[in-house]
Amino acid sequence: MSSGNVQEKAIAVGLALPTVPRNVVEEHLDELEKLIETSGGVVVEKVFAKRTAPDAATWIGKGKAEHVKAVVERHHAALVVFDDDLSPAQARNLERVIPAKVIDRSALILDIFAGRARSREARTQVELAQLEYILPRLTRQWSHLSRQAGGIGTRGVGETQLEIDRRIVRNRISHLKDDLRRIEQSRQTQRKSRAATFTVAIVGYTNAGKSTLFNRLTSGGAVAEDKLFATLDARSQRAAFEAPRPTVIIDTVGFIRKLPHHLVASFRSTMEEAVAADLVLHVIDVSHPQYEDQRAIGEEVLGDLGVARDRIIEVYNKTDRADAVHIRRRVALTLSALTGRGVDRLIVAIRDRELRGGEVMQLEFPHHESRLLAKLHDVSEVHEQQITDHAVRITAWVPQSAIHLFENFSITNSLKSVKVS
Template sequence: MLENVIAVGLILPDLARSIAEEHLAELAKLIESAGGAVVEQIFAKRQAPDPKTFIGSGKAEELKALAASKNVSLIVFDDDLSPAQARNLEKIIEKKVIDRSGLILDIFARRARSREARTQVELAQLEYLLPRLTRAWTHLERQAGGIGTRGVGETQLELDRRIIRTRIAKLKDDLRHIEKTRQTQRKKRGAAYVVALVGYTNAGKSTLFNQLTKGGATSVDKLFATLDAKVQKIAYDVPRETVVIDTVGFIRKLPHHLVASFRSTMEEAVAADLVLHVIDGSHPQHGSQREVGNTVLHDLGIDSDRVIEVYNKSDQFGDIEPGRRGAIYVSALTGAGVERLVEAIRERELAGGEVMHLEIPHDQPRLAALLHEVAEVHEQRVTDDATIVTAWVPADAVHNFAQYAAATLLKPAKVS
């Protein structure tokens, strides 16, 4: 059975009601993605957050009555609560209280499958838990009761902290090993051209990944469907050997522990030749979602000239959206615009080199060796006096072979 949940948002003077509503709608979607059913969305209007209870004790009492009447077992706050605020609220409402970060961590923990993702999530969870451990302490105190319990509680707390710190150190160590393995895999992938799909959660990255690779990545209407970077060859004819990478989505106010621990997954995007920033053009908040994406890309050190913005779900917004310079409009669902996107990838690849049609005489073994070292050979045929090759040659090596070029592929092939 689904857990009944109340979602709570705070409206401060500088926040428009409509934006607060969008934020709470996103929170509701997160709650559903975690397996909860939102029975009520509540706003608290205040000049400033209350230091003790965040929404004020009067509002908290209201929540208590509402939770009791609607058979609610969990209250989720859209903003981050201090450990003390969460504790105070639980005392008043007598239901479990978590904040947005706690909820996102929970979703990540449910979704994590690979060893890397599980390690990353556990690390983030423990880092989140550490300052909140006092809750365990009050729990112990209550259990033991009577004289001397404080001492026992403290000792227990110290012990818990030490165990957690040791575990954190171990997980960090594991992640370093996993990262090394990943680097080796990346090297094995060799010189292939890498296109990474990044963007806000639910933007349609996995759906577009499936279009580009004719593959089977999971795409569902849930937030954070994808946690592991997935790699597959592109299914289109492009100048270079090309792989596409699907990555974990971003969200507004992603808990910083998660950002830190998922950094190694995002390194896949950092190492990419081309980053496709996928934006759900049909979403009312697509402007601010785009900003969230840009901030993450900037933090990862990804320069904008390596990025193409892809406005997805064009089947939902038609041509209303004014064209942004260099942006491409697609529908990953229907496939509309995907050819244009592939054309853009093609152009980027050709900007870094040329597809050459070469005839390398057999008395030039060094040149043939060089070709295999720096170029990507598509086709090769040996005749009595030469090797006839079609290859993508990086721009800085083209001059070595120019003399033997029969034709570039973009011109009509020379008839001999």
């Protein structure tokens, strides 16, 4: 399905299993509908199948597939999207019955990403994920070809073609992987060059309000929209608020349930940069009926990526919305990125984190202590420096490990940091 295809008529199909109750399937289909809209389609009907177990050949069962066929014909729909991943064989079997393009949630998400990716890195990551998705499905084209060509006798030709296609795809995949490695290396160099910087990554479910918050904390410029996956490129910018250390905020790609695993792998490097941040803000949209689920998905992804819990601050967003009044969690940080209410408390929390592991000191060095002064510039964050006839006066954030070096030159200790709790 192409994103340029305006208002392609689509049918959304979900399967309710004993382990997945109907209302959950309905909520998942609502999300699938949003994804289809994001991709330029319109859902004309939703079909629910109910089974004790998925059908191996058609996922929803032969009878239900016939039903989908009738629905497709009634609406003249061009596309059928399954909420769950279909095996290549299942998709093939379904397309034999249903006179429309049959895709699954993963293919749809890949399509959206392909339409949105802008930076070279994001484009490379998406193309890699698409090819890895396509590779095991290449047989599909071949079976179409061989049927058209008349079957027996032409099979050898088809197989050869298939082998060629596969080789082309595999070559392209390894080429893209090389590209990504190179991009990742130059990114690591950049990362090192800003080692003194405190980095804050904003992560969370898609549409949670990450970019809106990013714009609040920086001078703005990120696109924030009521769309899934409005952001595809990790973006970083200096914080606009006063902070004890130079601070960079990073906006990231959102999470979603059942994220295609090829995409997870391809976007890993982008996410890894975010999770290497000093602090991770996990944004949760409390106005969403499934915010608990979304929070759990976020936690799982962060856990998989190896982010330590003590580096995460949960930020409960969209508290201005009427459907968010139920939130009365005393431990959590609640705010509205849209109205700005509560953002000041988040900034205080970020500053506290920056100060942990060090202290803001006011120091005075006689001019002959130039070596120590150089050392200070090396290991700390200098906020202010004043040169008088007799001395150099400095306000700086000094890491715990270096405080003893400068203690003798301290002129006040009134600006003590918040200690690690």
